[in-house]
Amino acid sequence: MSRADVPAASLYHRVVVWLLFLILLLPLAGTLLYSLATSWSATILPDGLTFKWYLELWGEPRFLKAFGQSLLVCFGALALSVALILPLLFVVHYHFPKLDAVMNVLILLPFAVPPVVSAVGLLQLYGSGPLAMVGTPWILIGCYFTIALPFMYRAITNNLQAINLRDLMDAAHLLGASTWKAAFVVVLPNLRKGLMVSLFLSFSFLFGEFVFANLLVGTRYETLQVYLNNMKNSSGHFNSALVISYFFFVLVFTWAANRLNRDKA
Amino acid sequence: MSFLSIQNLHKSYGGTAIFSDINAEIEQGEFVTLLGPSGCGKSTLLRCIAGLTEVNGGKILLGGEDLVPLSPQKRGIGMVFQSYALFPNMTAAQNVAFGLRMQKVGKEESAARVQEALAMVELGDFAGRYPHQLSGGQCQRVALARSLVTRPRLLLLDEPLSALDARIRKHLREQIRSIQQELGLTTIFVTHDQEEALVMSDRIFLMNAGRIVQSGDAETLYTAPVDAFAAGFIGNYNLLDAPTASRLLGRPVNGQVAIRPEAIVLGQGPISAIIRSHSLLGNIIRYRVDAGGVELLVDVLNRSADDLHANGHPISLDIAANAVREVA
Amino acid sequence: MSAIHKPRGKWLALLCLLPFALFFFAFQVAPLIWVALNSLNTPDGWGLGNFEKAFASKFYMQAVKFSLQIAFWSSVFGMLIAIIGSYSLRQVDSKLRDFVIAFSNMTSNFAGVPLAFAFIILLGFNGALTLLLIQAGLIDSFNLYSKNGLIVLYTYFQIPLGVLLLYPAFDALRQDWRESAALLGAGTWAFWRHIGLPVLTPALLGTFVILLANALGAYATVYYLTTGNFNVLPIRIAAMISGDISLDPNMASALAMILVGLMAAITLVHQLLLRRSYHVPR
Numbered sequence: 001m002s003r004a005d006v007p008a009a010s011l012y013h014r015v016v017v018w019l020l021f022l023i024l025l026l027p028l029a030g031t032l033l034y035s036l037a038t039s040w041s042a043t044i045l046p047d048g049l050t051f052k053w054y055l056e057l058w059g060e061p062r063f064l065k066a067f068g069q070s071l072l073v074c075f076g077a078l079a080l081s082v083a084l085i086l087p088l089l090f091v092v093h094y095h096f097p098k099l100d101a102v103m104n105v106l107i108l109l110p111f112a113v114p115p116v117v118s119a120v121g122l123l124q125l126y127g128s129g130p131l132a133m134v135g136t137p138w139i140l141i142g143c144y145f146t147i148a149l150p151f152m153y154r155a156i157t158n159n160l161q162a163i164n165l166r167d168l169m170d171a172a173h174l175l176g177a178s179t180w181k182a183a184f185v186v187v188l189p190n191l192r193k194g195l196m197v198s199l200f201l202s203f204s205f206l207f208g209e210f211v212f213a214n215l216l217v218g219t220r221y222e223t224l225q226v227y228l229n230n231m232k233n234s235s236g237h238f239n240s241a242l243v244i245s246y247f248f249f250v251l252v253f254t255w256a257a258n259r260l261n262r263d264k265a
Numbered sequence: 266m267s268f269l270s271i272q273n274l275h276k277s278y279g280g281t282a283i284f285s286d287i288n289a290e291i292e293q294g295e296f297v298t299l300l301g302p303s304g305c306g307k308s309t310l311l312r313c314i315a316g317l318t319e320v321n322g323g324k325i326l327l328g329g330e331d332l333v334p335l336s337p338q339k340r341g342i343g344m345v346f347q348s349y350a351l352f353p354n355m356t357a358a359q360n361v362a363f364g365l366r367m368q369k370v371g372k373e374e375s376a377a378r379v380q381e382a383l384a385m386v387e388l389g390d391f392a393g394r395y396p397h398q399l400s401g402g403q404c405q406r407v408a409l410a411r412s413l414v415t416r417p418r419l420l421l422l423d424e425p426l427s428a429l430d431a432r433i434r435k436h437l438r439e440q441i442r443s444i445q446q447e448l449g450l451t452t453i454f455v456t457h458d459q460e461e462a463l464v465m466s467d468r469i470f471l472m473n474a475g476r477i478v479q480s481g482d483a484e485t486l487y488t489a490p491v492d493a494f495a496a497g498f499i500g501n502y503n504l505l506d507a508p509t510a511s512r513l514l515g516r517p518v519n520g521q522v523a524i525r526p527e528a529i530v531l532g533q534g535p536i537s538a539i540i541r542s543h544s545l546l547g548n549i550i551r552y553r554v555d556a557g558g559v560e561l562l563v564d565v566l567n568r569s570a571d572d573l574h575a576n577g578h579p580i581s582l583d584i585a586a587n588a589v590r591e592v593a
Numbered sequence: 594m595s596a597i598h599k600p601r602g603k604w605l606a607l608l609c610l611l612p613f614a615l616f617f618f619a620f621q622v623a624p625l626i627w628v629a630l631n632s633l634n635t636p637d638g639w640g641l642g643n644f645e646k647a648f649a650s651k652f653y654m655q656a657v658k659f660s661l662q663i664a665f666w667s668s669v670f671g672m673l674i675a676i677i678g679s680y681s682l683r684q685v686d687s688k689l690r691d692f693v694i695a696f697s698n699m700t701s702n703f704a705g706v707p708l709a710f711a712f713i714i715l716l717g718f719n720g721a722l723t724l725l726l727i728q729a730g731l732i733d734s735f736n737l738y739s740k741n742g743l744i745v746l747y748t749y750f751q752i753p754l755g756v757l758l759l760y761p762a763f764d765a766l767r768q769d770w771r772e773s774a775a776l777l778g779a780g781t782w783a784f785w786r787h788i789g790l791p792v793l794t795p796a797l798l799g800t801f802v803i804l805l806a807n808a809l810g811a812y813a814t815v816y817y818l819t820t821g822n823f824n825v826l827p828i829r830i831a832a833m834i835s836g837d838i839s840l841d842p843n844m845a846s847a848l849a850m851i852l853v854g855l856m857a858a859i860t861l862v863h864q865l866l867l868r869r870s871y872h873v874p875r
């Protein structure tokens with residue numbers, strides 16, 4: 001339809017899209033402004049602008065600790081996920097393709113069951129006794145794995161289907177490679193895109209996770225979101241700087257995922 | 266005054282002209298084909314007549330009324346799309362009835378007309394089927410019934426057979442033509458397939474790069490192409506430049522010439538040649554011969570295996586004077 | 594079929610599945626089983642006592658009512674905005690479209706605690722937007738910490754999810770349907786009524802269900818905003834498993850099962866509606 005008549009998008013549509021953009025932008029913009037304001041209370045615009053809140057934030061050891069702990073937990077969860085999901089995917093798609101249908105139902109569970117509900121069981125099962133890990137980062141890593149699972153499973157499955165796993169493996173076998181070698185040398189490099197995209201997306205999601213972090217661990221291993229919650233009663237400007245820093249960090253990651261996605265297309 | 270009169274029509278998109286100053290007259294009941302390669306503007310012209318694409322200037326007079334200011338809803342034109350465009354949430358019968366529903370035709374009359382239209386395309390028993398339950402050919406027939414049931418003044422078909430396989434295409438070709446003749450419906454058919462155009466049309470408009478290069482009936486277009494493009498597009502003409510042609514025919518020639526492959530006689534005549542290769546096209550054998558350095562295609566009816574000339578075999582050719590057509 | 598499908602190969606492969614199965618069971622399935630079982634664990638032994646108590650309690654039923662109301666309205670408003678937005682997004686040029694879609698996907702990361710905070714700044718009692726609206730005379734006051742305030746907040750984070758789900762659905766509407774409908778006499782309204790909306794209905798229903806589930810299970814936003822003091826199901830459940838007073842994991846399990854039950858019921862209704870409405874096979 002290259003020669004077809006594409007009317008310049010009417011004014012109505014452009015206005016709607018810009019309005020949508022503005023609605024989505026507003027909370028972000030408000031917070032950004034607040035984080036740069038010297039003071040702002042009961043007036044429509046702030047009194048003045050400054051960077052001091054950011055300087056205060058990034059000099060605060062508790063914040064840096066929370067930031068680092070968030071990173072650790074997220075990266076730990078992602079590493080665990082990769083270690084568990086990659087072999088799973090290979091085995092399912094190569095040896096037991098019928099299991100894919102089962103898997104597709106299983107990965108609905110993290111979506112269908114709200115984290116609050118799981119938290120009830122988790123607190124009881126791992127609160128005490130031999131498997132006690134409530135209050136430690138370990139339980140978070142385990143839970144975050146279940147959160148990342150649907151994203152990673154779907155993205156890499158699509159990738160596997162696109163590269164036609166069977167044919168690749170057959171070709172590798174005919175050329176003399178064992179299954180293990182073929183998996184590592186032939187299949188894995190081709191999964192890079194799907195893997196990277198899902199890792200970035202999962203990271204963004206995990207970094208903003210609050211329910212498990214607050215209910216299962218709380219202040220005993222303070223992640224960034226929990227820290228934000230605990231700081232509720234301190235200066236709104238400080239909190240704004242915190243929120244914006246968090247968001248900016250996640251923004252960079254999502255942007256990287258988008259870039260990778262576009263390269264793939 | 267013709268039934269459909271296109272006057273000085275032009276259309277550009279983003280600064281480039283798709284076509285400019287198109288003029289055409291089409292009589293009532295005529296089956297006209299817009300034929301041409303991809304990108305020549307034929308589909309755009311059709312869409313302009315339908316009102317789906319805006320024109321930048323000119324008039325389209327249907328029965329004396331200018332269509333250009335009218336919306337597609339009000340033009341009284343039926344159209345069949347390459348992709349069938351059947352509404353997936355409706356059965357075949359509901360699809361066909363849609364236009365009648367928009368015209369607020371009563372339930373009983375509508376049901377009767379729908380039944381009649383489906384019977385006309387031989388799908389009377391399929392009224393309750395959904396599009397996803399129909400084959401491509403069946404979908405296209407439903408689309409045809411849908412566009413005919415509203416009794417349009419003009420029927421447009423935009424490469425309706427291109428998405429179908431060869432056997433269905435042939436069958437549908439005949440069906441469309443016979444229905445059109447039975448109804449006496451003025452029809453414009455767009456295709457890039459010259460065989461389709463030659464078989465189905467009363468008249469053909471050959472288009473290239475936004476211009477109507479030649480218009481006329483099938484016989485005229487085939488035997489008397491007006492220029493090198495026309496000769497190259499319809500049939501498998503041998504196109505030779507003046508010096509080559511002079512050398513071959515042994516007489517002076519003014520410009521480029523086109524010679525039809527079936528007009529060259531093998532086995533007798535003054536020209537010496539060698540058979541280079543041949544292809545069996547069913548009822549025709551197409552030889553590639555080398556006549557003193559000039560490569561020619563020669564088509565011969567495949568009467569019997571004994572007549573087959575072997576590759577590398579020398580052969581003589583005769584080209585009658587009236588088989589040589591000078592083209593611009 | 595591959596050459597290497599010896600039985601030993603298959604067993605080895607199954608072994609590779611074991612670590613995954615273990616972790617998945619431990620962190621996803623086991624808690625669910627515990628909750629399901631212990632919802633039936635009452636002080637008087639095994640039975641439905643917890644559920645009876647929940648349904649008889651005005652307080653718990655209020656939590657259910659508020660949860661459903663907030664979920665319903667935020668999904669309705671969120672979807673309306675997402676439909677109008679997605680439709681227009683399809684019609685604008687690709688640069689603007691890609692930018693806004695990317696931005697929308699980005700802001701979905703803003704949900705939870707940061708979003709609640711941002712809304713306090715904008716729409717809290719002294720929020721900039723609140724003051725602006727009051728000065729413009731559009732409203733007298735705005736209580737973000739009320740049910741209506743929560744609906745506004747929830748609607749906000751439903752929008753990116755709605756756009757994400759609905760935007761591709763509009764792909765299903767082919768241009769040539771619009772054109773052939775026009776030639777058959779259908780104007781814009783008739784097209785949407787007879788063809789556009791029926792074809793979109795499965796996607797619309799599916800999106801609505803997902804939005805409902807999203808809102809029902811939301812915890813972080815309302816917790817931060819109201820410091821855990823607003824009566825919705827997730828807050829009630831969490832209050833009974835953490836904090837200092839009235840720890841009752843069994844009652845919490847019952848409420849959790851009610852929450853899951855609500856979501857299952859919604860999914861069921863969705864499937865029934867799908868069957869009765871028109872369904873496009875892919």
